[in-house]
Amino acid sequence: MCGRYSLNKSKIELEERFQAEMLGDFKPRFNIAPTQLLPVLTTDSPKGFSFFYWGITPDFAKNKPVSQKLINARSETITQKVSFKSSFEKRRCLIPANGFFEWKRIGKKTKTPYRFTLSDEGLFAFAGIWEEYENDKGETNHTFLILTTEPNKNVGEVHDRMPVILRKEDEKKWLDNYSTEEQLIAMLRPFPAEEMSSYPVSPLVNSVSNDTAAVLRKTSPMDQFGNYTLFG
Template sequence: MIERYTITASRTDLAERFSVDVPDFYKERYNAAPTQLLPVITSSAPEGVSLFYWGISPEWSKNKMVSEKIINVRTESFNDRPALKRALMKTRCLVPADGFYAWKKVGKKTSIPYHFMMADRETFSIAALWEEFEDTEGNQIQTFSIITLPADDIVNNIAERMPVILNRNGEQIWLDKTSGEEKIVDLLKPISASNLNYYPVSPGIANTSLDVASLILPTPPADQHGNLTLFD
């Protein structure tokens, strides 16, 4: 499961990279986590950046089982769930990012966090789906779920899943409301493994209240309690 990522581009750089309007509310994120309001670009409004909740709004997040199910959507699920296939054709969005985190299990109770990024360290996009619903007070809530697939040769050294990362041509197809099913489904595959680099980072990313630049600095491998480990 992918449950953390980074988007550290400046407002100006983000606007230039995706040719979109970026509102004042945008800010860099070093530890983007579920239930938080995060920037997305939707196929319904591809000209600008919107803020949607990742997976679920905070007041709904107490239901852990529900929350875990809607943070990520597995590519394998589209063939088994018609509702997801319909969403794939109607409510697509991009999640701007420049890295994602994954944990490597090195023992029953020990996991080490790693930060993955493009080899050129450029901003990229993650394929996602969004939805809108009404909460118990009648407010309209928008959420998104990141699409994941089995890890490629690089990511598989650390974790079993990775996000679907799109290149610039893929982004155009993904946001185009007229794109056919064959073109969309063809995008749901790993990028070239040679495009990714990774390194261990601070176990502090486990704390969703921390969102500081030091979290993405290379750090000697340590478990979630901060204990240094020989495993790498």
């Protein structure tokens, strides 16, 4: 499961990388978590950033709050799930990021956080789907989730799933309404391990309130209590 990611880049860097306009300001984010309002590019608006909530509500669940648990979808079954099939066909999105976090379980009660980036630590995009729904106040909200796949060798040493990171050349195709199901499914594969880097980070990342550069710093492996571990 991908439950945290980072986007510590400026508005200008985002606009240049994705060739899209962002209205308003954007501050770099170091510790992004579910339910937060975040920038995405959609099939409906590929040239302008929209801000959606992370945590999708399926179209059959009316008047429900943004979900904290439903934040990912398995890419292997995306066309089979009634709750996601329509979104996959009509409402896909790019989710900009420059890193994500996973936790390596060391023992029954011990977990160590790691950060994963591209080798050049540049921007990339997760493959996502989005949904529109009406809340109990009659307001229209937009939400998204991240598609996941089997891990590559790098991520697999820490976790049994990883987010789908799209190749840069596939990003426009992912948002193209004319892409076929076969073309889209072919993009949902593990990103090459040799093009990624990883390192242990501080357990500061465990708290959503810690949205500072400190959570990105490389450390010796530590568990959630701040104790150094023997195994990294």
